[in-house]
Amino acid sequence: MLPFKTLIKIDRKSKLPVYQQIANGFIGLIREGVLKPGLPLPGSRVLADQLQLHRNTVVAAYAELTSQDWVVAVARKGVMVAANLPLIKPRSFKTTTSSYAQGPGFHFNTIPFPAMTSLQPLKAGQLVINDGFPDVRLAPLDAWGKECRSIIENPRQHKQLMYGEAQGSEKLRHEMIKYLTNTRGLDITIDNIMITRGAQMAIYTAAAMLIQKGDYIIVGSPNYIFANLCFEQLGARLLHVPVDGDGIDVAAIEQLCRTRKIRMLYVVPHHHHPTTVTLSSERRMKLLAVIRKYQLAVIEDDYDYDFHYSSAPILPLASADHGGNVIYIGSLTKSLGLSLRIGFMIAPVSFIAEAGRRRRLMDLRGDNLSEEGLAAMLANGIIERHLKKSKKIYRERRDLLCHLLEVKLGDLVQFTPPSGGMALWLQFTGNASLPAIAAKAATQGLLMSSGSNYHYIAKPQHAMRFGFASLNEKELTAVVTILTKIMKR
Numbered sequence: 001m002l003p004f005k006t007l008i009k010i011d012r013k014s015k016l017p018v019y020q021q022i023a024n025g026f027i028g029l030i031r032e033g034v035l036k037p038g039l040p041l042p043g044s045r046v047l048a049d050q051l052q053l054h055r056n057t058v059v060a061a062y063a064e065l066t067s068q069d070w071v072v073a074v075a076r077k078g079v080m081v082a083a084n085l086p087l088i089k090p091r092s093f094k095t096t097t098s099s100y101a102q103g104p105g106f107h108f109n110t111i112p113f114p115a116m117t118s119l120q121p122l123k124a125g126q127l128v129i130n131d132g133f134p135d136v137r138l139a140p141l142d143a144w145g146k147e148c149r150s151i152i153e154n155p156r157q158h159k160q161l162m163y164g165e166a167q168g169s170e171k172l173r174h175e176m177i178k179y180l181t182n183t184r185g186l187d188i189t190i191d192n193i194m195i196t197r198g199a200q201m202a203i204y205t206a207a208a209m210l211i212q213k214g215d216y217i218i219v220g221s222p223n224y225i226f227a228n229l230c231f232e233q234l235g236a237r238l239l240h241v242p243v244d245g246d247g248i249d250v251a252a253i254e255q256l257c258r259t260r261k262i263r264m265l266y267v268v269p270h271h272h273h274p275t276t277v278t279l280s281s282e283r284r285m286k287l288l289a290v291i292r293k294y295q296l297a298v299i300e301d302d303y304d305y306d307f308h309y310s311s312a313p314i315l316p317l318a319s320a321d322h323g324g325n326v327i328y329i330g331s332l333t334k335s336l337g338l339s340l341r342i343g344f345m346i347a348p349v350s351f352i353a354e355a356g357r358r359r360r361l362m363d364l365r366g367d368n369l370s371e372e373g374l375a376a377m378l379a380n381g382i383i384e385r386h387l388k389k390s391k392k393i394y395r396e397r398r399d400l401l402c403h404l405l406e407v408k409l410g411d412l413v414q415f416t417p418p419s420g421g422m423a424l425w426l427q428f429t430g431n432a433s434l435p436a437i438a439a440k441a442a443t444q445g446l447l448m449s450s451g452s453n454y455h456y457i458a459k460p461q462h463a464m465r466f467g468f469a470s471l472n473e474k475e476l477t478a479v480v481t482i483l484t485k486i487m488k489r
């Protein structure tokens with residue numbers, strides 16, 4: 001018999017279980033040709049004696065090798081090295097280029113897609129003015145990792161790692177109900193909510209359930225570009241209604257409802273995208289009356305409601321009497337980090353049930369591990385504490401940015417300090433064009449929008465969203481200094 005005691009190395013300090021180390025040792029010996037196909041291996045008792053281990057450890061190692069097809073168990077003969085080894089032969093070297101280097105021979109559908117600085121991968125240390133994103137440096141990612149790890153390490157929780165309900169983790173939906181009741185005064189049950197991968201998926205899913213080709217829908221002008229693109233792709237005809245300092249023009253909405261069959265209204269009542277204005281309470285009341293009168297389907301996109309700085313926020317339309325017509329959409333991506341893809345859709349039970357069925361067509365199930373981790377963080381108060389802390393910091397950053405812009409750029413720009421959210425709508429009043437400023441900024445290490453991503457279909461805006469939340473004091477100062485140098489030249 002081969003001297004397995006010296007051939008198979010066992011490191012008792014290693015985190016890798018011993019049975020796995022034995023299995024790996026055998027795989028190495030088979031790969032090197034020391035153990036040839038068909039060679040019988042020692043019985044588990046004999047090998048256990050030689051290695052001075054419990055027999056069950058050797059049995060587990062052989063089971064691992066069998067499951068990976070390195071060995072086979074043959075009746076009355078014992079375990080032997082498999083005749084057909086699971087070795088992956090390297091592909092032969094070919095001189096021809098990959099098939100994928102050529103384009104496809106078929107036609108496929110494409111969509112118009114604006115260049116977005118905010119979606120580009122960033123280089124380390126690069127200065128960027130984004131569209132209004134959170135500062136992930138502040139997010140309680142350790143706590144989130146801890147919650148996820150405790151699920152992974154607890155075998156009783158492993159059922160959470162299967163598909164499960166399309167509407168999302170039941171635990172998270174229960175926690176979300178408490179959170180939405182406390183913060184928004186919503187009156188809902190677990191069947192009124194679907195967890196989505198961010199607000200964007202909820203917008204797409206709801207719109208796909210409402211829009212038929214050729215339908216008229218109402219959007220603000222300007223509007224969140226990814227909503228417009230989504231509605232257009234679904235075949236809607238967009239009717240653009242002005243957005244002013246009090247939010248979307250409700251009288252214009254009513255006028256359109258009176259004269260045409262309107263399928264849907266999309267509205268961003270808090271910190272409208274891109275202009276950051278908030279719908280006034282007077283217009284909110286009027287809009288609710290229009291919704292009830294015309295039984296108007298509404299997608300209310302409340303993507304960053306949790307970030308209010310000045311006073312208590314006006315409650316969403318969804319919290320008032322809307323006759324069941326408001327589909328309320330929100331997100332936690334702005335609270336923890338954009339890549340924690342968790343948002344939600346609130347609607348009547350029948351709508352949510354259908355939304356779950358539709359969601360399965362593009363995403364059989366959300367990320368249950370993240371959902372369970374987030375549920376635990378809502379339950380133990382971590383999210384609430386994080387929101388409180390980050391809100392204070394973001395308010396200070398907003399105030400600093402307003403101060404810097406006033407002092408350094410003066411009449412060259414115009415803005416109204418936003419009451420909440422993570423961005424300020426900055427209008428350029430000087431002669432220099434925004435694309436020219438952005439091009440110059442790029443040469444000085446600052447990535448910023450050229451404004452093109454806010455005027456798809458609507459009038460070009462000589463303005464951009466200035467995301468302040470993700471920039472600390474030093475970074476905000478550096479960014480405004482670069483802008484000042486360019487604009488005052």
Ligand SMILES: Cc1ncc(COP(=O)(O)O)c(C=O)c1O
Pocket residue numbers: 197198199200201224268273301303330331332333334338342343
């Ligand atoms: C108005 C608006 N709605 C929806 C979204 C999508 O958010 P999420 O990251 O949760 O998908 C964004 C993203 O910035 C947004 O600005």
